[in-house]
Amino acid sequence: xxxxxxxxxxxxxxxxxxxxxxxxxxxxxxxxxxxxxxxxxxxxxxxxxxxxxxxxxxxxxxxxxxxxxxxxxxxxxxxxxxxxxxxxxxxxxxxxxxxxxxxxxxxxxxxxxxxxxxxxxxxxxxxxxxxxxxxx
Numbered sequence: 001x002x003x004x005x006x007x008x009x010x011x012x013x014x015x016x017x018x019x020x021x022x023x024x025x026x027x028x029x030x031x032x033x034x035x036x037x038x039x040x041x042x043x044x045x046x047x048x049x050x051x052x053x054x055x056x057x058x059x060x061x062x063x064x065x066x067x068x069x070x071x072x073x074x075x076x077x078x079x080x081x082x083x084x085x086x087x088x089x090x091x092x093x094x095x096x097x098x099x100x101x102x103x104x105x106x107x108x109x110x111x112x113x114x115x116x117x118x119x120x121x122x123x124x125x126x127x128x129x130x131x132x133x134x135x136x
Contacts, residue, residue, distance in 0.1 A: 028040065028041045028042070028085055028099035028101070028120075030099070030119055030121060030127070032127070032130055032131060035047060035050070036048050036049040036051075036052070036053065037050075037053060037109075037117075037131065039097070039099065039117075039119075041085050041086075041099050042078075043078075043085075043086065044077070044085060044086050044087070044097065044099075046097075048111065048113075048117075050131075050134075051112070052111050052112050052113050053109055053111055053112075053131065054109065054110040054111060054112060055109070055128070055132050057109075057110050058107065058108060058109040058128055058131075059107075059108055059128070060105060060106065060107055060108070060121075060124035060125055060128060061106050061108045062103065062104045062105070063100075063103040063104070063106055063118075064103055064104070066108070067091060068090060068091050068092040069090050069091070069092070069096075069108060069116075069118065070090065070091050071084055071088035071089075071090060071091075071096060071098050071100070071118065072089050072090060072091045073088065073089040074086065074087075074088050075087045075088060075089060075095075077098065082101060082102070083100070083101055084098050084099075084100040085098060085099050085100070086098060087115075090116070090118075094115070094116055095114060095115040095116070096115060096116045096117070096118050097115055097116075097117050097118075098117075098118045098119075099118070099119050099120060100118060100119075100120045101120045102120045105120065105121060105122065105123075105124050106118055106119065106120055106121075106124070107119045107120075107121050107124040107127060
């Protein structure tokens with residue numbers, strides 16, 4: 001009985017923690033600086049240098065239409081309705097670092113490091129133009 005109570009308490013605390021990540025100040029943010037792209041993601045943040053981004057292959061996609069890019073299997077991440085962040089495999093099997101709060105206006109950027117980025121952004125075309133302009 002004590003073991004069942006401990007497991008229940010753990011699951012409740014875990015659920016509250018994941019919920020707080022999704023609905024509080026832990027929102028993913030994306031910045032561009034002189035070095036490259038800075039992803040401020042809960043637990044999965046990183047900086048990616050300009051030369052690691054394949055900007056000539058990048059585009060803004062709607063995941064409803066680009067089915068092969070949809071995140072499928074979660075390998076190390078958080079997947080809640082309307083919120084996905086972390087490492088996933090796309091439906092076509094590629095490794096992807098994902099920060100999605102929606103399915104439309106998703107910035108798709110392959111990298112030279114063996115994975116691709118799928119990022120929800122309000123102005124994907126503007127961000128892509130800024131990255132391509134060489135803010136280096």
